[in-house]
Amino acid sequence: QKEVEQDPGPLSVPEGAIVSLNCTYSNSAFQYFMWYRQYSRKGPELLMYTYSSGNKEDGRFTAQVDKSSKYISLFIRDSQPSDSATYLCAMMPGAQKLVFGQGTRLTINP
């Protein structure tokens, strides 16, 4: 079993929809949680960073962490075609290596 599980999709939604992306994990030592966006053949771009449980909002993006359920989410409001990309969840126990999910491929249709 992988330490981080993420549904690879693909996920296709109409423009303006609310998108929900999720990951589950098994390692209770994970403390830092991140979401990256990756366009085709590019490096991952850091979108959101959270520490421990709770919510964090940044513009149209909201990240949620529920450590009791070992479950993290990323919500995208008012989705735009430019949001079409692969979204990767990542986490780590401390100042060490990131453990990534498989990535969810998202398409926003105009």
Added chain:
Amino acid sequence: DTGVSQDPRHKITKRGQNVTFRCDPISEHNRLYWYRQTLGQGPEFLTYFQNEAQLEKSRLLSDRFSAERPKGSFSTLEIQRTEQGDSAMYLCASSPRASGRFTSYNEQFFGPGTRLTVL
């Protein structure tokens, strides 16, 4: 541009050849990471440095792989006797030293990657 840079962006080589990639981290970042990403998968950790010290290596890093960061600035990743299974995107990331200046010193910022194709 003050982001992480990697060179070359693409490398095509024949099986059995040696290749070397370079990564220049964001200035003032003392930690540098190497990851490998294959098609349809998330990046997998290979190794990381704090300043010039290599602190951790993954089981993925066979003895054909070697990484260095001689002066605590740029880093190189060398693959000897390449195999077709080495074909992947090699990503470098850096993160800043712990200080009050940064709101979080665990954020890792990635470069554009080096895409390796082994024929």
